[in-house]
Amino acid sequence: MADQKFETPAFREFRDNPAIKDGAMSHSQPFVAKPEHNTPLGFPGELVDNWEVKAVEKLGDLLNKNRALRVYLDSCVKCGACTDKCHYFLGTGDPKNMPVARQDLLRSLYRRHFTLAGKLVPGLVGAKDMDKEMLDDWYKYFHQCSQCRRCSVFCPYGIDTAEISMAARDIMDHIGVGSKYSNEILAKVHVIGNNLGLPQPALADTLEGLEEDVLDDDGVDVKFPLDVHGADVLLVTPSADFFAEPHVDGLIGYAKVFHQAGISWTLSSYASEAANFAMFIGSYEQMHKVANRIRKAALDLGVKRIIFGECGHAWRVAYSFLNTLAGPWDFLDPKYPVPQHILEVTNGLIQSGGIVLDAEANDDKVLTFHDSCNVARGSRMGDVEGGQFIIPRNVIKASVNRFVEMDPQTTMEKTFCCGGGGGLLTDDLMELRVKGALPRMEALHDVVNNHGVTHMAAICAICKSQFTKVMPYYGFSMDMIVSVHQLVGNAIQLGAKE
Amino acid sequence: MSTLSVIYAILFYAATAVLVVGLALRIKLYAATPTPLKIPTMPAPLTKSGAAFRVFREVAFFESLFKSNRWIWIFAVLFHAGLALVLMRHVRYFQADIWLVVKLIQPFGIYGGMAMVAGLLGLWARRLVQERIRYITGPSDHLMLALLVLIGLSGLNMKFLSHTDIIQVKTFFLGLLRFNIQDLPTDGPLLIHLGAVAALMIVFPFSKLLHAPGVFFSPSRNQVDDARDKRHLAPWAAHMDADRDA
Ligand code: SF4
Ligand code: SF4
Numbered sequence: 001m002a003d004q005k006f007e008t009p010a011f012r013e014f015r016d017n018p019a020i021k022d023g024a025m026s027h028s029q030p031f032v033a034k035p036e037h038n039t040p041l042g043f044p045g046e047l048v049d050n051w052e053v054k055a056v057e058k059l060g061d062l063l064n065k066n067r068a069l070r071v072y073l074d075s076c077v078k079c080g081a082c083t084d085k086c087h088y089f090l091g092t093g094d095p096k097n098m099p100v101a102r103q104d105l106l107r108s109l110y111r112r113h114f115t116l117a118g119k120l121v122p123g124l125v126g127a128k129d130m131d132k133e134m135l136d137d138w139y140k141y142f143h144q145c146s147q148c149r150r151c152s153v154f155c156p157y158g159i160d161t162a163e164i165s166m167a168a169r170d171i172m173d174h175i176g177v178g179s180k181y182s183n184e185i186l187a188k189v190h191v192i193g194n195n196l197g198l199p200q201p202a203l204a205d206t207l208e209g210l211e212e213d214v215l216d217d218d219g220v221d222v223k224f225p226l227d228v229h230g231a232d233v234l235l236v237t238p239s240a241d242f243f244a245e246p247h248v249d250g251l252i253g254y255a256k257v258f259h260q261a262g263i264s265w266t267l268s269s270y271a272s273e274a275a276n277f278a279m280f281i282g283s284y285e286q287m288h289k290v291a292n293r294i295r296k297a298a299l300d301l302g303v304k305r306i307i308f309g310e311c312g313h314a315w316r317v318a319y320s321f322l323n324t325l326a327g328p329w330d331f332l333d334p335k336y337p338v339p340q341h342i343l344e345v346t347n348g349l350i351q352s353g354g355i356v357l358d359a360e361a362n363d364d365k366v367l368t369f370h371d372s373c374n375v376a377r378g379s380r381m382g383d384v385e386g387g388q389f390i391i392p393r394n395v396i397k398a399s400v401n402r403f404v405e406m407d408p409q410t411t412m413e414k415t416f417c418c419g420g421g422g423g424l425l426t427d428d429l430m431e432l433r434v435k436g437a438l439p440r441m442e443a444l445h446d447v448v449n450n451h452g453v454t455h456m457a458a459i460c461a462i463c464k465s466q467f468t469k470v471m472p473y474y475g476f477s478m479d480m481i482v483s484v485h486q487l488v489g490n491a492i493q494l495g496a497k498e
Numbered sequence: 499m500s501t502l503s504v505i506y507a508i509l510f511y512a513a514t515a516v517l518v519v520g521l522a523l524r525i526k527l528y529a530a531t532p533t534p535l536k537i538p539t540m541p542a543p544l545t546k547s548g549a550a551f552r553v554f555r556e557v558a559f560f561e562s563l564f565k566s567n568r569w570i571w572i573f574a575v576l577f578h579a580g581l582a583l584v585l586m587r588h589v590r591y592f593q594a595d596i597w598l599v600v601k602l603i604q605p606f607g608i609y610g611g612m613a614m615v616a617g618l619l620g621l622w623a624r625r626l627v628q629e630r631i632r633y634i635t636g637p638s639d640h641l642m643l644a645l646l647v648l649i650g651l652s653g654l655n656m657k658f659l660s661h662t663d664i665i666q667v668k669t670f671f672l673g674l675l676r677f678n679i680q681d682l683p684t685d686g687p688l689l690i691h692l693g694a695v696a697a698l699m700i701v702f703p704f705s706k707l708l709h710a711p712g713v714f715f716s717p718s719r720n721q722v723d724d725a726r727d728k729r730h731l732a733p734w735a736a737h738m739d740a741d742r743d744a
Contacts, residue, residue, distance in 0.1 A: 020629050065734055067531040068717045074524075075712030078639050079574070080624065080631035081566040095633045104634065116704045117638070125705075126636045149718075152539045154566030156556065156574075157709055158718035160539065284534055284735060292742045320536045320725045326742075327729045337726045377540050380723055385548075386541040413541060 006431040008473040009091055009438050011445055017084045018093035025094040025435075029140045031428045033178035040187040041286060044176035051175040052130040056113050058171045059106075063114065065284075069167050072159045073110045076100060082151040082159070087416045088144050091435035096141045099151035099161040105137050106168050135177065142168040143179055144432055146424055147280065148373035148417035165422070166282025173281055181426035182280050189290055194239035194273035200227075203269050206242050214252060220494045222252075222259045224267070227301065231266035233258070234298050236274045236318075236339070237309025238461035246483050247464050250310050253485025256492050257346050261354045265307075271297035274314035275461065279321075280423030291317065291325035304333040307340045310483055312372035312460030313421060315341060319379035341381050343459065346488055347391045350398050357491040362400040365455045367487070368447050369396055369403070370440065370467075371415035372460035386412075392459055392484055399487040404451040410443040418458075420466030433466060434473045441474040448476075457484045503682045506692060507674060513699035520703025521711065528715040532732035538721035549722045556713055570624065577617030577646075583610025584653070591664075591671045608657060615650040618643055642705065645694055652691035662688045 012018075035045025048054055063070050082099040084090065089097040096102060104126065111118030111127035118127030128134060147162035172178060188197040198206070207224035214222045225231060235258075241251040258265045271293040278286030298306055306329075308318045318339045323329065329338040337344075349355045369392060375381075381391045389412045397403050410416050419436030447453040458464050458481060467481040543549045555561040560578075563571045587607025589600045622643045625635045656662050663683045673680035682688075701707070714720065 017630070020633060064531060065534060065732070067528060067533045067715060068537060070531055071528055071712045071715045071717075075706070075709040075716070077706045077709050078631070078634050078636070079563070079567075079570055079621075080628065080634060081563055081570050083630040083634065085566065095630070098630060098634065100634050117701075123637070124641070125638045149539060152718050154562055156560055156563040157713050158539055158556075158562065158716040160537065160718050163537065285738070288735070288738050288742075295742065323725055323729045324535055324731055324735075339726075378537075380540055380542075383544075385544055385723070388540065413539075 006434070009435055011438075011442050015442065018090060020095045021093040022095060025088075025092045025097065025144060025432065026140060028144060028429065028432050030143050030424070030426055031180040032139075033180040033183040037180055037183040037187055038173070038176065038178055040190060041173070041178075041183055041283075043173045043178060043183070047176045051135075054175050055130050055135075055171050056109065058174045059109060059167070060114070062167050062170065063110075066163070066167070068160065068163045072103070072157070072163060073107050074115075075157045076103060076107070076159055077156075079156065082155050082161075085151050085154045086145075086161075087148075087150070087419060087439045088146070088432065088436045091419070091438035092144075092432070094144075096137070097144055099155075099159075102141055102145055102161055103159065103164045105134070105141055106164050109134065135172075138168050138172060139177060142172070143424065143429070146373070146417045146419065146422035146436070148421055149377040150373065150414070150416065153377065153413055162422070166279070168282075169280070169423075170282035173283065178281065179423060181428075182277050182423040185277050186281070186286060186290070189273055189277070189293075193268075193270050193293060195275060195277065196239045196242070198239060198242060198272065200269035203242065203267075203272060207267070210248070210252060210255070214255070218494055220259070222255050222494075224251075224255050225265060226267045227269055228264075228266035229300075230302050231264045232303060233263055233265035233305045233307050234271075234294075234301060234303040235265050235267050235307050235309060235342075236271055236294055236314075237267070238274045238311040238314055239272060240461040240465060241309055242272075244461075244465060245468070246479070246481060246486055247310075247461055249486035249489060250483030251485075253483065253487070253489030253492075254309060254342050256489050256494060257342070257349065257355060257485070260492055260494055261349050263345075266301060266303070268297035268301060270300070274308050274311045274318070276314060276317040277423060279313060279317055287317065287321065288325045291322055294322070295326040299331065305336045305340065306332065306338055307342055307345055309342050310459040310461070310485060312374040312462060314461070316374040316378035319381075341391075342485065343391050343395055344381050346485070347382070347395050350395065356493040357398050357488065358493055359399055359401045359491055361491040362487055363402075365400060365482075365487075366402040366404060366451065366453045367396055367400045367482075368406050368444065368453045368456050369393060369411075369484075370406075370418065370456050370458045370463060371411050372458060372463050373415055373417040373421060375459060376413055376415045392457075396457055396484060396487060399484075399491040404447050404453050406443040406447050410439060416440045416443070418460070418463040418466040419470065421460075421462050425462050425466055430469075434470050437466070437470045437474070441471070441476070444476070445474070455480050455482050457482050457487060459484050499679055500681055500684070502684055502689075503670065503679055506670075506682050506689075507679045509693070509696045510674060513696040517699040517702050524703055524708060525711050525715075528711065532734060533717050533721070533730075534732040534735055536721055536723075536725040536730050537717050538723055539718040540723065542721065542723040544723050546722055549720055553714060553720050556719055570621070573617045573620035573624070575617070576613045577621065580610040580612070580614030580617060583607050584614055586610075591668050592675060594672060611650060611654050611657070615647060615654065618647050618650065622647070638705070642701075642707075645698055645701075649691060649694045649698065652687050652694065655687050656685075656691065660685065660687055
């Protein structure tokens with residue numbers, strides 16, 4: 001599937017909803033995981049015997065464990081309010097990418113086996129038995145959901161299709177049908193500690209290289225410490241920060257902030273990954289296992305605080321789930337929330353004067369900001385409701401002079417996913433990724449044309465990688481996308497404080 | 499006491515039992531099912547009272563629906579607000595001494611009835627006309643609307659066209675409350691109206707009408723944003739802490 005042929009969707013002049021195109025994306029699915037990707041996670045290697053029955057059993061298990069699943073499957077009234085809210089529907093017109101239709105793929109099985117109406121009059125209530133056709137639809141369309149939660153904002157009952165997708169993927173993993181991308185990466189994390197499979201020596205090498213780069217560029221000896229016992233701060237950051245562009249410029253930005261503020265910090269080679277891919281496959285057990293690498297690293301290194309780098313899904317797991325999965329954090333310094341986001345730290349330092357920024361350093365740029373879906377709708381920063389919108393903007397505005405907002409229908413809690421979240425950031429889903437980026441690309445196009453925007457900042461490793469890849473399809477240059485801490489890194493005044 | 503009265507009496511006892519027991523069991527099930535993780539749709543309130551107020555706004559004003567689709571919101575408000583008025587107006591059939599509020603609402607109840615039917619027809623039209631909603635509509639969705647419209651129209655019909663003996667209807671329902679079956683008038687529209695209401699009560703706990711209790715149990719709406727301050731742990735997940743290395 002290396003040379004997939006498809007057309008990049010055209011910008012919609014009036015942002016009207018696409019006409020329904022049945023089966024428009026029925027060919028899209030990620031590579032199926034092989035036994036060597038599944039078994040390390042405790043899943044069956046391939047499709048099990050009796051899978052139709054096993055799937056129903058697993059659904060029953062999840063229904064008893066997760067109130068959201070049960071309530072959401074019962075409550076939908078088919079009002080249709082969510083039908084035009086998903087970027088994958090807007091970009092493809094495939095009706096199964098309407099959130100409610102996606103939910104119905106699982107709901108039909110739920111109704112058949114767990115509701116009276118579905119048992120008595122299945123045809124009336126859309127109840128169906130599990131068969132190959134249903135499994136195929138599940139595999140395709142539950143891998144066309146980036147679990148961005150945009151639909152849940154607009155549903156009168158808060159029905160979150162992300163929860164349904166996670167449950168469906170968990171069920172599929174339990175009958176031996178997983179996505180290669182997510183499962184292969186998770187297997188790497190359990191052995192090596194990060195998604196890229198970067199072992200300790202390679203990581204140490206990379207960090208040394210970064211120290212040399214910064215010394216060459218800025219003449220300042222900024223350190224990138226690894227596995228330092230007794231450091232105050234453990235920094236957990238997405239592994240893409242170690243080498244991908246523009247991520248690595250963000251990492252350099254964090255290091256400069258720590259350096260200038262005099263904060264002692266370290267990375268851990270054992271917990272060298274912020275992103276917890278187990279959320280994508282909806283597995284609590286896997287999520288627990290990955291998250292507890294961070295607990296172990298914090299204990300082993302004897303740190304006092306944990307800070308996360310720029311990453312959207314990572315921050316959702318960190319902010320909303322880490323206390324549940326890997327807490328309690330009673331061994332850390334109670335003065336700080338656990339964990340903290342690097343932006344909370346930088347924002348605090350800007351306000352206290354702990355670091356000084358010179359926004360002129362970024363005067364060659366006009367910035368806009370892409371709210372990452374999982375930060376916007378799955379987490380918070382700071383201590384007020386909506387701080388996840390305020391703090392990144394404060395930091396950007398302190399780092400650049402010219403900042404422009406995109407269409408308010410596409411920012412903050414209404415933000416559109418980049419199109420590559422939720423375990424879909426794989427080349428085998430390129431068509432989906434390009435088409436799903438349409439709403440964001442349209443909003444960007446507006447501010448580029450009308451306000452001369454030159455760069456878009458993001459705070460998520462997936463957003464950054466996704467945009468780098470898909471922006472050229474829409475006629476934008478791939479280096480338009482920047483890390484927020486790249487801007488901070490450019491603007492920060494290093495050296496002795498007055 | 500006619501056979502018909504006995505049949506309707508039994509029907510209403512049965513329907514009430516199904517509604518009450520069915521809903522109670524469902525609510526018990528929702529309440530008993532744990533929430534393994536904190537998943538409020540952010541930004542979310544930081545306090546319990548804030549979260550309660552968020553749910554209240556959903557229930558009273560359909561806040562999220564207002565954000566997402568103005569037409570559906572208008573029709574949904576017409577229907578639900580109309581229904582609320584109509585239900586208030588009907589309380590008089592179960593009271594020997596009628597509450598003051600019920601008396602005060604009496605003249606407006608009828609507009610409620612009209613609003614309810616108008617809202618339902620609007621929602622139904624969307625199901626037929628709007629391509630996306632047509633795609634997600636199943637037979638049960640049409641049937642549910644048909645049943646509600648039937649209830650509304652048969653009720654309005656008794657108000658405006660073919661009146662029934664409402665004193666006798668009241669005697670029947672007061673009788674039911676005292677387990678003393680009285681005669682029910684035998685007009686067609688009344689029997690249709692009451693039969694449809696009983697059917698609605700029976701399907702309630704087994705249908706999408708569960709959105710009524712569901713909205714109160716939706717974690718994305720009722721959870722407080724306090725994950726970093728308070729450890730939230732489901733009983734079924736607690737044992738995993740013992741297995742971790744550190
Ligand atoms: S969670 Fe996001 S990707 Fe999934 S159905 Fe909802 S809007 Fe679409
Ligand atoms: S908005 Fe909610 S209730 Fe309405 S169709 Fe979508 S999921 Fe169902």
